[in-house]
Every structure is written in structure tokens, then in C-alpha cells.
Amino acid sequence: xxELNNELLQQHLTGKFGDQIKLEGEPYGLxxxxxxxxxxxxxxxxxxxxxxxxxxxLTDITAIQYPEQENSIGVIYHLHSLRYNVRIRVKVxxxxxxxxxxxxxxxxNGANWMxxxxxDYFGVNFxxxxxxxxxxxxxxxxxxxxxxxxxxxxxxRVDKKDFYFGR
Amino acid sequence: MSDVQIVNAPPGVEGSGFFxxxxxxxxxxxxxxxxxxxxxxxxxxxxxxxxTMGSHYDLSRFGAERLSFSPRQADLLMVMGTISKKxxxxxxxxxxxxxxxxxxxxxxACASSGGIFDTYSVLQGIDEVIPVDxxxxxxxxxxxxxxxxFMNIQKLVQTESLRRRDTPEYQELLAKYGxx
Numbered sequence: 245x246x247e248l249n250n251e252l253l254q255q256h257l258t259g260k261f262g263d264q265i266k267l268e269g270e271p272y273g274l275x276x277x278x279x280x281x282x283x284x285x286x287x288x289x290x291x292x293x294x295x296x297x298x299x300x301x302l303t304d305i306t307a308i309q310y311p312e313q314e315n316s317i318g319v320i321y322h323l324h325s326l327r328y329n330v331r332i333r334v335k336v337x338x339x340x341x342x343x344x345x346x347x348x349x350x351x352x353n354g355a356n357w358m359x360x361x362x363x364d365y366f367g368v369n370f371x372x373x374x375x376x377x378x379x380x381x382x383x384x385x386x387x388x389x390x391x392x393x394x395x396x397x398x399x400x401r402v403d404k405k406d407f408y409f410g411r
Numbered sequence: 412m413s414d415v416q417i418v419n420a421p422p423g424v425e426g427s428g429f430f431x432x433x434x435x436x437x438x439x440x441x442x443x444x445x446x447x448x449x450x451x452x453x454x455x456x457x458x459x460x461x462x463t464m465g466s467h468y469d470l471s472r473f474g475a476e477r478l479s480f481s482p483r484q485a486d487l488l489m490v491m492g493t494i495s496k497k498x499x500x501x502x503x504x505x506x507x508x509x510x511x512x513x514x515x516x517x518x519x520a521c522a523s524s525g526g527i528f529d530t531y532s533v534l535q536g537i538d539e540v541i542p543v544d545x546x547x548x549x550x551x552x553x554x555x556x557x558x559x560x561f562m563n564i565q566k567l568v569q570t571e572s573l574r575r576r577d578t579p580e581y582q583e584l585l586a587k588y589g590x591x
Contacts, residue, residue: 381496382496387531
């Protein structure tokens with residue numbers, strides 16, 4: 245077993261997946277790849293199970309929104325190879341009208357609450373998740389608060405206007 | 412002469428060997444100097460309240476010696492700190508479990524109005540779920556401010572008629588909050 249670095253990792257991935265993944269570069273030394281929801285589970289399985297990679301630790305699942313993009317909502321996976329001490333970031337961008345992606349709970353049980361949180365804040369539907377309900381916000385909330393379609397403040401409020409405070 | 416100050420008698424008729432006053436004034440006097448608070452402290456204002464309870468500011472001077480951490484026998488609900496929307500039903504339940512007569516004091520900007528947390532997850536003032544008697548401004552309020560709020564509650568308690576909570580206005584207020 246040799247060592248693993250970003251260059252080798254890149255070769256592994258392009259050799260296995262070819263043009264199904266898109267390399268995004270290495271900001272701050274963190275190799276970032278983008279893929280589609282059809283390939284994400286296959287990619288994660290490969291990263292986790294392959295003996296030369298062993299990304300066995302799922303650091304985080306979260307999401308991001310770039311409203312100007314066509315596929316505006318991105319689900320982001322951070323993985324860490326405890327064996328080789330290398331990290332990788334995987335992104336899957338989804339169209340806003342159809343925000344669904346397969347669940348990673350088939351690989352990591354720890355993905356359970358991370359996906360619940362991502363659903364809670366961004367409304368990403370993880371298909372096949374055993375219990376996809378809100379985890380942090382009140383159950384009767386109807387919005388996904390981290391999406392960039394809401395103003396930061398409720399425009400109908402007048403009780404916190406500056407002139408009440410002499411500003 | 413000792414420095415001990417004694418509460419003045421309520422207004423009434425005094426003569427040699429007797430003193431007559433109305434029942435609600437006597438009851439108000441007794442109640443206002445033995446208020447038992449239920450501290451509902453969730454954040455920094457709660458720490459400020461601990462200072463108020465300490466020996467320097469000594470809230471016990473007001474007869475508030477027994478802090479009740481249960482709604483049983485508590486008269487005054489002191490809400491101190493940010494109340495999130497998830498906490499609102501809990502706060503409401505605590506209020507409902509208190510027996511009449513009960514008073515509510517919102518301590519600090521968060522409990523009064525949501526404060527700086529103008530957010531989807533924070534209740535913008537506890538008066539959205541329970542009726543409030545006294546608001547204490549400040550972020551966090553100093554112990555003096557909390558004591559001032561407490562003394563304002565005492566004034567309310569002293570002047571409250573025994574029948575106020577049976578009045579249609581009070582029933583209407585509670586009905587607005589969906590409390591029967």
C-alpha cells in the first residue's frame with residue numbers, strides 16, 4: 245500500500261468514471277469533483293470501498309444554493325480517507341424544480357441526520373432515506389429557510405424600523 | 412433606631428385600637444411582598460438574573476425567597492432569554508400550569524421582541540403566545556432593571572382588584588391567546 249495524494253486520486257477517479265465526473269480544481273488543497281445524481285452513489289461507494297482510497301469517514305453532507313445557476317441547488321459531500329489522511333469534496337447540482345438525489349444512508353448510517361438537516365434547510369429530497377423529517381426546525385414550518393428566495397427580514401414588520409430607535 | 416424598613420399599611424380607616432381597610436388591599440399587600448417567581452431562563456438574561464438573586468442585589472428582600480422551578484405555587488413567570496419557536500409550546504404549557512392569579516414578566520430584548528434575532532426560528536416576543544404584564548428593556552438588563560421590573564409587578568399586584576380576573580376584559584384577553 246503506497247501513499248495517496250490528490251494527483252493519484254484524480255487519476256483513479258478519471259480512470260474509473262471518465263467524463264461522468266467533472267474536476268473542479270483544488271481550492272486550499274481540497275480536491276473537488278462534480279457529478280450527477282445518477283452516479284453519486286456509485287462514486288461514493290467506490291471512494292469508500294476501494295482499497296487504494298478508503299474514504300471511510302463521511303465528514304459532512306450539506307447543501308448550497310447559487311440562484312444564478314441553472315442547476316441552482318448543490319448537495320455537497322465531504323469525505324475523509326482515514327487510512328491515507330486525504331480529503332475530497334463531491335458536489336451534485338440539482339435543478340430547483342426537481343431537488344432529489346439518492347440517499348447515502350446505504351453507505352453510512354451517519355448520513356441519516358446530515359440528510360435530515362439538509363432536507364430541513366434546503367428541501368433536498370433524499371430518496372430512500374428511512375425517516376426524512378425535519379430535525380432542527382419546528383415540524384409545521386412550510387419553508388426551507390436557507391434557500392435564497394426569502395428576504396433576510398420580514399418586509400411587513402414595522403416594529404424594528406430605525407426611526408423608532410433614533411437611528 | 413434600627414434601619415429596618417417596614418412596608419406601610421395600605422390606605423384605610425384608622426382609629427384607636429382598630430384599623431379597617433378593604434380585603435383586596437390587604438390581600439394585595441400580602442401577595443406583592445411574597446411573590447414567588449418561576450424563572451424561565453434560557454440565555455444571557457438568565458445569568459443576569461442569577462446576579463439579581465445573589466447577595467449583592469438580593470431579590471429575596473422582596474419576599475421572593477423561594478424560586479419555584481415548578482409551576483406549583485408560583486405567581487410570577489419570569490421569561491429571560493431567547494424563546495425559539497420550538498420552545499414556545501413549552502413556555503405556554505408552563506404558563507397554563509400556573510394557577511391564577513399569575514403575572515408574567517418579559518426580561519430583556521429577546522423575550523420582549525425577539526431582540527437581535529430577527530430570524531425564522533425565533534419567536535418575536537413571548538406576547539405572541541402568552542399575555543405579558545411587564546417588559547424589562549435591555550440587552551441584557553442590569554440587575555437594577557430586573558428589580559425595577561419586579562417592583563412594577565409588585566405595584567400591579569397591590570392595585571389589582573380581587574375580581575379583575577373574572578372580568579370580561581380579562582376573559583377576552585385570555586381568549587385571544589386561546590386560553591380558557
